[in-house]
Amino acid sequence: xxxxxxxxxxVSVRPPRRLLQVSNGISGLKSVSFTNQRKxxxxxxxxxxxxxxxxxxxxTMEKVCFIVRKQLAIADDTPVTGESIFSQLGADSLDTVExxxxxxxxxxISVEEESAQSISTVQHAADMIELLLEKKKAA
Amino acid sequence: MESGVRRWLxxxxxxxxxxxxxxxxxxxxxxxxxxxxTKYMKFDDRxxxxxxxxxxxSIVHEVLGIPYDKIIIHRTLEGKPYLINGIGSxxxxxxxxxxxxxxxxxxASDPLCLVGLDIVxxxxxxxxxxxxxxxxxxxxxxxxxWKNIAKTGTSEVKLREFYRYWCLKEAFVKATGAGLGFGFHxxxxxxxxxxxxSVYIDGIESREWKFSLYKIDERHWASIARGLANGxxxxxxxxxxxxxxxxxxxxxxxxxxxxxHGAQQNSC
Numbered sequence: 001x002x003x004x005x006x007x008x009x010x011v012s013v014r015p016p017r018r019l020l021q022v023s024n025g026i027s028g029l030k031s032v033s034f035t036n037q038r039k040x041x042x043x044x045x046x047x048x049x050x051x052x053x054x055x056x057x058x059x060t061m062e063k064v065c066f067i068v069r070k071q072l073a074i075a076d077d078t079p080v081t082g083e084s085i086f087s088q089l090g091a092d093s094l095d096t097v098e099x100x101x102x103x104x105x106x107x108x109i110s111v112e113e114e115s116a117q118s119i120s121t122v123q124h125a126a127d128m129i130e131l132l133l134e135k136k137k138a139a
Numbered sequence: 140m141e142s143g144v145r146r147w148l149x150x151x152x153x154x155x156x157x158x159x160x161x162x163x164x165x166x167x168x169x170x171x172x173x174x175x176x177t178k179y180m181k182f183d184d185r186x187x188x189x190x191x192x193x194x195x196x197s198i199v200h201e202v203l204g205i206p207y208d209k210i211i212i213h214r215t216l217e218g219k220p221y222l223i224n225g226i227g228s229x230x231x232x233x234x235x236x237x238x239x240x241x242x243x244x245x246x247a248s249d250p251l252c253l254v255g256l257d258i259v260x261x262x263x264x265x266x267x268x269x270x271x272x273x274x275x276x277x278x279x280x281x282x283x284x285w286k287n288i289a290k291t292g293t294s295e296v297k298l299r300e301f302y303r304y305w306c307l308k309e310a311f312v313k314a315t316g317a318g319l320g321f322g323f324h325x326x327x328x329x330x331x332x333x334x335x336x337s338v339y340i341d342g343i344e345s346r347e348w349k350f351s352l353y354k355i356d357e358r359h360w361a362s363i364a365r366g367l368a369n370g371x372x373x374x375x376x377x378x379x380x381x382x383x384x385x386x387x388x389x390x391x392x393x394x395x396x397x398x399x400h401g402a403q404q405n406s407c
Binding site for chain 2: 092
């Protein structure tokens with residue numbers, strides 16, 4: 001079984017090791033908080049979103065669109081742009097993982113699983129890639 | 140007596156409406172739902188989205204008796220649908236979950252436990268081998284789970300095992316409403332030939348969650364995750380039956396007919 005190459009360079013928060021606490025009921029399903037035994041308690045949204053300061057370059061965007069198109073078998077006459085939302089293009093959770101794998105291979109980067117699963121738009125993917133490429137250059 | 144528990148499936152490949160027929164069914168739903176459905180690019184996705192919503196409104200109407208035009212369903216930030224005007228219903232935590240993949244759209248409801256449903260359509264990868272396909276997901280399953288998969292037979296069997304693990308993890312994440320960012324590698328499923336399924340979360344066995352797997356047909360499987368939110372442990376054993384109820388197959392025509400029937404009742 002091939003292992004995911006490279007070191008994780010995406011921003012992520014590692015939840016501490018303890019039982020998942022879920023909020024009760026229907027309207028409380030917006031977030032899950034994790035507390036640890038140490039002094040500070042960490043409360044995070046369960047879908048970490050990167051705050052990116054650089055927008056994706058056009059070449060990056062183009063490559064991302066190409067990979068998304070291929071994975072989702074999108075007809076040529078259907079537009080795929082930065083605004084495109086994966087689910088609306090027909091991606092399910094398996095597709096999202098495969099798209100991210102394709103992007104990792106194409107750009108030589110590594111994306112944290114939690115971040116990978118939460119990518120929902122083409123722009124989001126492209127911005128994340130740009131950020132990871134910058135970090136890689138700076139490293 | 141109404142239990143609040145439902146398990147429904149619709150085979151959408153059996154429903155092939157014309158463009159007009161499809162549009163007229165879409166128009167039965169509230170406008171914001173209509174807009175969401177039409178945002179899907181592919182027609183098959185629109186069809187699944189429509190049937191998913193028909194199921195949601197039907198289940199609420201049938202279980203809670205709320206008239207169709209009074210049902211308000213919203214979504215959490217993570218996209219999980221929920222009923223906002225269910226307060227005062229006889230069920231303390233009535234919730235439901237929908238899923239669709241391949242030919243099937245399904246819905247599951249529970250009066251008390253958080254319920255998650257996931258349907259997978261096992262597709263043999265075309266461009267790559269099964270091994271290459273599964274290697275995309277190497278960090279999503281644990282070492283033990285991959286070991287169990289490796290122990291089984293042919294690549295096709297291995298693929299099916301992979302999809303079962305994936306399906307269970309999805310059902311759990313959907314039940315908790317934690318969203319896509321919940322790391323699948325934190326979950327490890329233990330089972331005895333796919334019965335007695337339990338989950339370890341961050342290495343600790345959870346006694347609060349129960350799982351079941353169903354074979355829908357040769358290509359489709361469904362998983363149900365049921366668990367309790369905090370502080371309801373006392374009621375757990377009393378309310379959770381040991382065996383799960385099976386799925387009932389419904390058709391789109393039935394769902395549409397029950398809406399007009401429901402409307403007629405209200406106008407009397």
